[in-house]
Amino acid sequence: MRESKDFRDGADPVVRRTIDELRHLPHVSEDAVARVVAAAAAARMLPPADEPIFPERGRSWGRIGAAAGLVAAAAIAGFVIRGTMTSAAPTRVATTSITPASLSAERAAEPIVEQFVFKAAHARQVALVGDFNRWDRSAVPMTRSPDGELWSASVPMMPGRHVYAFMVDDSLLVLDPRAPKSRDPDIGAEGSVRIVGRP
């Protein structure tokens, strides 16, 4: 049997170098240490899992009421947030959430964030309008770049075909010069077209 040295005796130069490297601890920021210590201290201040979160009120009614309050608050937050997002989210998913079709759509289809950039050096304001925000000129105001020439916005959009345009100074509808355009077969107006799909 061939003799093999234990790596811990440090005879191998590679192992020795590695051990030397590991002996020097990397620099640790004092701020980071302070944050970790503070977090650990905060965690220790939490009550054990079997203790009630709310202070004793003298009657079990208090605990029940508080728990009910939490549930109600969560429900309120959920409904309000969901309602707000349903009305404002620039997606084209049906908002008639009472129907099986639209329920499954909300579950299965996820929006994809798309960027829009438009050049308009002399515009005072630019908004992105399209089928995804029901052509609401107040829904997606675009942000001016520091040099003042470009306007941009990022919008979550459902996969598929979207027709859009830029509303300049709240009065002028301008097509995206870089995008395909198409004429609406029903009303004859042109719009820019973007096909959205997950890569």
Place this chain on the structure above:
Amino acid sequence: MRIGAHYVSLVACAFAMHTAAAQDSLRFSGPDAETSRQVSQIIESAAAAGLPASHIVAKAQFAALVRTPGPKIVETARAVAARLEIARRSIAPHELANDIVNAEEALSYNVTPDILRRISLASPKAPIAVPLSVLTQLAAARVPIKRAGEIVLDLVRRGATPTQFQALGNDVDSDVRLLGAGPLDAANVRYKNLNPFLAPVNPSSAALDAGFSPSSTGPKKP
């Protein structure tokens, strides 16, 4: 008990706010009261029928934004609602609102329900919004509907990715718009160039498609 009453009223308020928000998303403000009333009725009926009614709102708002006359807006809303119903039937069992909306748009460019049905059957489990949207784009670029349907159906069967679909639609559009190419030629060239990157055609699925063979008018496959 008073605390309980407060909670109940808060939850009731939340319900009311949520309902109001949902209603708000289906609200249409037209150029005049009569147009708004008629379009709102169409929207409500569509929503009650389980159709993605917000698509009608979007179309009507677009029409209003470009100053379409009121009667034309009503007519458009009615046409979209009718097409949504046909679209839903055509692509069943696909029931995603997004798929239905994209099928409706394809119908608006004269794509036939039969083509939609074939695409739906070719991809029974995956969403078909992207293939349908490219079909619409090809139709809008004046690629003959039958040929556009053949190409998209073949791409669906051969597992083309959304990126490949997007590239096809955008490339054909720019070939036609910027290079002045003929729509059919552009579609055939771009489709042919995609072929090497796609899975081979499944003979059994092609056999199901008698009379609608993807290669009937297109380029020969390598």
